[in-house]
Amino acid sequence: MPSSSKRSANEKSTSSPPHKRRRSSSSNSYTAANSDAEESPLNVFLLDAKMKPETIEELLSIIDNFRNVDENLSLKEKSGSSERELHLCPNMKDADVVITVVHMRKRLERHVDWSIARRKAIVTPQWLRDSADSGHLLPCGKYAALGDLYQETVQNCPDGDSSQTHPDSNSNSESHDQESESFVPPVPKNGTDIRHNHRYACMRYSPLTCPNQILVEKIAILRRSRELEGLDMQALSYERAISVLKAFPCPITSDNIHEISELPHIGNKIYSKIQEFVQHGDISECKSILCETRYQSLVDLTTVYGIGPATARKLYSSGLRTIKDLERHYEVSPKTSDDIADSLNPEHFRGTGPTTGLPQLSIKVGLALREEFSLHITRNEVEEIHDVVMNELANIRSGCVSTITGGYRRGKDKSNDIDIVISHKDLKSGGGQVKGLCAELVKRLYDKGLVTHVMHLSSFREHNALRTSHWDSLEKALTVFKLPDQQKKHQHVHRRLDLVFAAPEVYWTAVVGWTGSRMFERDLKLALSVLSNHGSEA
Ligand code: OXD
Ligand code: MN
Ligand code: MN
Secondary structure (H helix, E strand, O other): OOHHHHHHHHHOOOOOOOOOOOOOOOHHHHHHHHHHHHHOOEEEEEOOOOOOHHHHHHHHHHHHHOOOOOOOOOHHHHHOOOOOOEEEOOOOOOOOEEEOOOOOHHHHOOOOOHHHHOOOEEEOHHHHHHHHHHOOOOOOHHHEOOHHHHHHHHHHOOOOOHHHHOHHHOOOOOOOOOOOOOOOOOOOOOOOOOOOOOOOHHHOOOOOOOOOHHHHHHHHHHHHHHHHOOOHHHHHHHHHHHHHHHHOOOOOOOOOHHHHHOOOOOOHHHHHHHHHHHHHOOOHHHHHHHHOHHHHHHHHHOOOOOOOHHHHHHHHHOOOOOHHHHHHHHOOOHHHHHHOOOOOOOHHHHOOOOOOOOHHHHHHHHHHOHHHHOOOEEHHHHHHHHHHHHHHHHHHOOOEEEEEOHHHHOOOOEEOOEEEEEEEOOOOOHHHHHOOHHHHHHHHHHHOOOEEEEEEEEOOOOOOOOOOHHHHHEEEEEEEEOOOOOOOOOOOOOEEEEEEEEOHHHHHHHHHHOOOOHHHHHHHHHHHHHHHHHHHHO
């Protein structure tokens, strides 16, 4: 349909003067936001370019009938969204929201000036459909029609829920993962160049669940198969591609797939897999990998803590295929974990000797506790374990400070283990205060029956010539921890607890370094080294 006939569809509605939208800056300001919202209808412009006539009819009818009528919405939910009628707006300039199937800047610029487009929320038709279904205006980020205008679309969205879009109103403002179902990344602070097509993961948002989640999970199978076979460079390429796809703000379809080829780290091979997925809803190579018995075995073997891909391949070539095979081989069953004696080697507590690993032992512990380790840990339990650990530490040394890192710090609701970075508040003498403290704490926790096994313990003295000096100022213990069972009814399970001690001057570096994700850390180091090279050239 030519755009003129659609323009006439937009002209059907009476034009309302553009209103000044007020966003609630905190959940307490709902009254003001709500009364404002009640007065002003929302101006919607349908950009007809490339839109099918039946889609136009459908959208017009939704706009005509739209009214926020969900009686069950809480006051807070109603604050920015309910009681708002939609008006079809005759021109894009006065619109609050633009609905379009156009995904490219060049094409959009045929219809509107870029400077105007940047002041709008520009979304796909699905935003209107889903908003109508849910009875209120939804956040726009997930529906942004143009990757280039993603941030502007989030900022200008009329959903009214500023808590989802402003990092400062969110208790997890530091996290770069979001646990929400929909992809609504926070708006970066002024001057921060965070965008979905940035080449570094540390400059892109990375939601835990993204608009292309199924595709991402398929590509993760390809990545995993390469990793299990020791093809590390290939695995890394897939990991980079996954990280980029996770940041893509809207579902990939045949209409916008060309945008994907322009993203960083998407080569021809991965692009053809994405094409296959868009056309057929699956990737044939994934199907065949999942059927391979070797892949299945390696996946199973690596579910044991202490068994990585290289060990799994060795075990596989010695004929071990399943967890049952391993249990027979190591003479371990899930019931024997507490009997694995000597799992705390007193050598480790001297802090002077070599930090010999105990691979046999850690595989035995990992095997015996495999099922318990596979149970996710809630944020409450993470916090409880952190409190217990820090209370014990306070009995040995006062003035220590700590941060829970890992998935918890990235905002995950459920973690696989607990990661705590510890230091001392005294910047001058703190380095000396934390030296040797890791082993002391682990010993105390063990004596109290809180730490049941130590998988690895390393001290400041461990020197690795390949590493930069600040890593030598970390002490680390990988342990197994169990909260005491208060009543018979509530039995706690064994958890993996990683403790990292850092000198005060490297405390925040250690916190960032132990927060993850892997790709974030990798690219952060890369971006920093590029920056410092630029600096030294200047
Ligand atoms: C975890 C993590 O889940 O660190 O423990 O990601
Ligand atoms: Mn972790
Ligand atoms: Mn960990």
